[in-house]
Structures are given as C-alpha cells and as structure tokens.
Amino acid sequence: MDTVLTEVSRQTLQLSYPDEVDEVEAALRRYRGGGRGKPKPPVGMGVELLPLADYVIPVLAGLFGIASARVAERATDALTDRTRALLADLRDRPGQVAGPLTPEQEREVFESVVLSLEGKVRPAEAQRLANGVIGALRMRSNGR
C-alpha cells in the first residue's frame, strides 16, 4: 500500500507544489512511525512546520481506505459508496480497469480533500492540493 501512497502523493505534489515532492519519503516514514524519533534540536523554535506531504499522505490514505478509522471517516465523509469503490479499484487495479472519475466524483473528492485539510493548511493551499489529488487520480486512472 505504501507504493500507492508514495506514487499518488508524489504526483499530487508534482501537480500542485513541485518544490515539496522531495519531502514525500520522509513524510511517509513519519506517517508510518507515528512521529517517533524526530530530531529535537536544543536551540530551536519549538514550532513544527510540516511540509505539505505530511498533510496529503493521511488524506490520501483515507481516500484509498488504508488509514485508521478516524482519518478515513474524516476523509471520506463527502464520498458516496460508488466513489469509494472506484477509489478502492484505483488503489488495487490502477489504469483503464478501474475507469476514470466522473465530474461529480471528482467534485466529491475535491470537497473531501478540502474538508480533511481544514484548519491544517490555508484554504487556498487546500484547494490547490485538492486539484493536485484529482490530477493524480486522473493520471492513475489513465495508467500513467
């Protein structure tokens, strides 16, 4: 499942914030490890400034149904069962087999991502990331 998360996260950031693509691997490690072993500098600001990858990965994990119940619930609130099933297909059988998302489904995903990122990033950033997610899903459904 990590492969799916890595690929879609990279594609999402490539399409929305290309500068931050390099942060995906470390963000995935943090996501898997629950933030343990973070370096704690002695003379620092004490304020964590997370790269966008740290926000995108849990949202994508929720969309694909590979996250904990709490994250998944938040991420899939705005999704219908049909869209969830399509996303599960995209997760397991990417490419033409799963089929493309309809405009309504893309809107559902857009709203779901914006909702999940509420309060974590600025609204404009959330919308840009949501567009990035949709772009990444389109690429995945095209087998790219």
Add this chain to the structure above:
Amino acid sequence: MIDAAAPGPRSHARVPSPTGGQYVLLMTVLVVTGTFVGTLMFVHVFGAAWLAGIHECHAALDPSPPTEAAAFAQQQRFLACSAPLEHRRAAAAIGGGATVLALAVGLTLVLPRVFLWRLGKLRPAPSRWPAAMDRIAPAFFLTTTPRVWLGPSELLEPFTVQRGRVPEVIVPAGARRATDDELAAILGHEAAHVAAGDVRLVWLTRGLRWALPIVAVLPLGPVAVWLVTLPDLTSLPWPALWTWLEYVLRTVVLLVAAGVLAARISRAREHEADAATAAAGGRAGLAALLGSRPADVRLPFRQRITAAHPSYALRRRFIDRPDRLPPYGWPDEMVAGLLATTVLATSYQVTNPGLVGTPVGGWVNMIDSLLAGALIATTCGLSWWHRAHQDPGKGRQGRRPVLAMLAGVPIGMLTAVGQTRGDGPSGWYINWWTLVTVPLAVAAATAVSVCLAHSWAPRRRRPGRFVPVVVNTVLFGLAFWIGSVGAITFTRNEPAEYLLIATVSPWSPFLAVAFGVAAVFAWRLSSRRWLLLATAAGAIGAATVARLLAPRPLIADAPHADGWIDLWSAAAAGLAVVLAVMLLTGAESFTGALYASLVATVGASAAFYLHGFGDWAFPMARAWYVLIYPPAVLGTGVLAVALLLPLLSARHRPAVPPWLLPPAAALLSGAMTTALTHVSSHLRYTAVVFT
C-alpha cells in the same frame, strides 16, 4: 515586519537577563563537582602518601604548648609543613574541574556536528530566506549575519547551530509556505537566540552534562578492581561501599537537577527570544505561527519538566504581556539556592587545601561564600531587582523567594556531592547547625534584597546589571559566611554566649563596613529622612538615659562587662529603630530604617564612649571598637529581624501618625537597654574585644 531600519524599541536586545546567570550557575556547579572527582582520584593515587606526610607534620608538634604565642607559632609551623601536601591535593581538585571543562568544550565542538550529521544533508535555502535574514540580523545587533539553510526532510522545526564563526539557521521545508510575517518571526526568533548567546551556552551546558558523568565514573574504576580482586566476599567493607554508593547517588541527583534546571532555563530563554522577536516587530508573524498550532495536549509529568519549549498557550500569553520578563518562579529560586549552596560546600575542596600557607589562607570561608553569593546575585538577585523595576508595588515582602530559599539551601547542604565522606581528608563541610543557620541567613538576605530592590527600582529609568549584582553578591556572600561560620560558633558555645558571636567572628569588621555602605545606599534611596533621623535620635536618647541612670554592672571574673553592656545597648538602640519602623509602617520604610538604625547605634555608642572617655588607657584604640563592633552586632540583629519582613501584612495598613515613630523607638530602645543591664549577671563575656 522586523527591519532594522524601521523605527522601534531597540532596547530589547540589550536588557540583561537573569537566565544568563542561571547558565553560569549551572556550569559552575558541574565544574565544581568535577573538582570533587579530582580530589577522589587524588585520594586513590596519593592518599597514603598524603596521610603519612600529614602525620609527619603532626609528629613534629608539641602536644601542649606552654603559651598562646607558642601555640600560634606551632600552628604556623604546621601550616608551613602541610602546605605543599595540601597544594597537591588542591591541584588534583582543580585538575578534576579542568578535565570536566576541557571535555565539555570538546563536546561543545563535536556535538553540534554529530547532530547535523545524524540529521542529514543541508540544502540551499530559497533565495528569499537569506534576503530576509540580511534585513533582520541588524535589528538584533548581530555583526555577523547568520547563514540560512533549508534543512533535510527529516527536520520539522527551525533551529540554530554554530560550527565555526558564522551561526547557521536551519529551517525546515515546511517554512517554504510561510508568509513574509511568519518567516520574519521564524528568522527573528533564531536571530534572538544568536544575539543572546544561547547557541554557545546551550551546547556548552549540554557538553558539561555529558562530560561530568564521564569524569565522575573514573574514581569508580579502582573501586571496581578492588571489589573484583577481593579474595573473600564475606568480609566486605560495607561502610566503604556505602560511601561509594552515596557518591553515585549524589552525582545522579545532581545530574537530574542539572537536567531539570537546564530545561527550565531553556524554556525561559524561548520566552525571551519570543519577547525580543515581538519587540523587534515580529509580533504578528509570531502570533500567527503560535496561533495556528493545535491546542496543547497535557503532557506526562516527565515530559513537562524536561521539555525544552514552553507550551504554545504559554508562549501566546507571554508575547502579549507588557513587561516581557521571562517567568521566574519559586522552582527557579529554590534550585538557585540549592545549587549555590552546593558550590559553597564543594568549592571548599579546592580553596581549603589550595590556600593553605598563603596570605588569604584564613579567608577560605569568605571566598567560598562570596562565590556562592555571586551565583545567587546573578540569578535570583537580577530577577528580583528587575521585577521590582517592572512592578515596584508588588512582592515587597518577598514571601515566595524567602520560602524558596528556606527550602532550597538545606537541600543543597545535604545533597552536595562534595559532602560524600569518601574523600577522606576534607571531611564534612557542614554540621547540623549549618542546616539551620545558613538557610536562615540566606533567607534573611533574600528579604533584605527584595526590600532594597523595591526602594531602588522606582528611581531607575531602566534596570541595570551592576548595582543589583554588586549589592546582592555582598549581601549573600555575607549571609553564607555568617551562616556557615555562625554554625561553628553555635556548636562551640553555650546559648549564654550567643550575644558574643557578632564580635568574635571573622566577618564582624566586614559586616560593619558593609552595613555602613548599605546605610549610605539606603540614605540615597530613602524618603522621610528627617522623621527617620528623629526616630534615631529618640532611640539614642532613651538608650543613653537608661544606661546612665542604671547602676553599672560589677561582675566578678568579667572586668569588661560594663563595656560589653555598652556595646550591646548601642546595637539595641539601632535595632529598636528597625523594629519600630517595621511594626508601625511595615516593610515600606525598611530601607530607610537601615541608615536610621546605624545612626542610632553609632550615636549611642559615641555617647557611651564620651561618657567614659577619661577611664581608658588607649582611648583611640577603643574608639575603633566603638565604631566597628556595635554596627556588626546591629547588622546581625537586622538580619535576624529581616526574617519577619515576609510576615508583615501585604494589605493596605491604616496610616500611622508619623510622630509616633520616635517615641516608639525610644520606648523599645530604653526597654532593651534596661533589660540588658538587668540580666547582665547571667550573660557571658570575653576579654577578646577589650584587650
């Protein structure tokens, strides 16, 4: 937005901070503990030879010298004989401290590099970051602009490190999306750390905390070898083993206390860096950064006391406070008292043997006490005096600091690593009386310091560093000296002789001189001078009348009793002034009472002196005693009475008619002089002062 060219308060980077003193205190404690390790190593390697040498010096002495002069000469001979041996012991102790310091400096150079190596490769920063730092650095008076890097992906929070001459600010990738205000706050906060010297101080403290355990383990090596090679475990020397266990426990306690204090200092420094950033114009960005954080989760106790940063909620509240002084509470005061006392009890391992046979060999206690006093002055002293400057009307009684000192100082006496009995030659610095006298003396000095601060602060435009440090160093140095030497006097004398303490102790002339200087200082700070001088005049008049009307005591075996009663009566006149002022006006006029009491004591003493001028063979020599000893007795009395300051009500008191002060002082002065004359036959006297 932070910009050096923008108009705004520039004083934020120049205000001296008491947390700087806390760093000095922490580092001194760790280095001084290293000196004890050096002493232990000396005992391991040269202990037998040292003991044989001391025995040899003892053997050359006459067990019963015929005269006092012979005893004194013999003592000098013993000191001359043992001095070379003792100097070697002191050199070993200094070597222990120097090893800890050298290792710490080495670690200070290595640890940041190791941290960066573990973190990963640094990346070039986006172009707007160095440009922003170029604008921000001059606002913090930085002569070298820090280099800015984009941190590795693993990094989540900005930090500063220094590998060479140029400080380096490492910013995480998440800051790329920061607004200009937020970026200015991030870089401003780090620049504030650089300006305050935190980067070096924090890594040096960390280096010391690593170095001390490494060095402290060394004396345990021979013990381990000795245990392994013991042929028969049934005859284990348990007392010796217990000593080593005690040594390990004390060291662990010290390191834990050092860790907790380091974390507290670190949290206070974060507040200071936030305050400096806000004052330089970065408040909006800082508030945005702290405000966007999720609500704080209540952390477990261990994490709360070891956290290097305060909670977001605390930081948000702090940048909105007008005074911007870092939080400084009773734990800081208690730990400062504890660690300064640790230094008092441990530096003795160096000063005692190191100064034997030198001209200052008799002043070891004074030197140790001044060092401990300086440490209190640069930590608590600065904080109390600066706080008084911010809010002159609050905390005049000093209840919290007095209680904190009463709690911290005895713990410091008990837990100091230097008190371990494993070092053989030096023995214990303390006796049980010290656990009472030192805390009480330090607590009294605390009450006096807080009171003086509240009189001094309103007259100052901005808080300085010189006056608070000098006044508190002298005050606390004397308190530690009086407390530790006083304990010895208490052990050696009966209660009837306690009134003699202030005149037969080595600190008497120093206390008298310090009291004189304090009186001049208090005169400059005081208002209502004529009223206080009238109060002193009342006390002088009452003491003189009571003394002249009462019959002169004639006590067998104490030909100088009359002179002693004069001396104590003069001191009582001054004490009467202080008591009258405290009872009628509370803590408010305590500072004024300091000079008024000295005027009363010197005035009464002069009156007694002039009355009996024709009776003495050496009137000029006696005048010296009249000037020095009554103020010394008065100083001791004032310290004791100052302990009552925290008990005075903080609430608004009904106004007392000013004219009541002189008769009240006269009444108290007359009563005390009469009482002294009345009980004169039950008191003890000595010929020391009057021969």
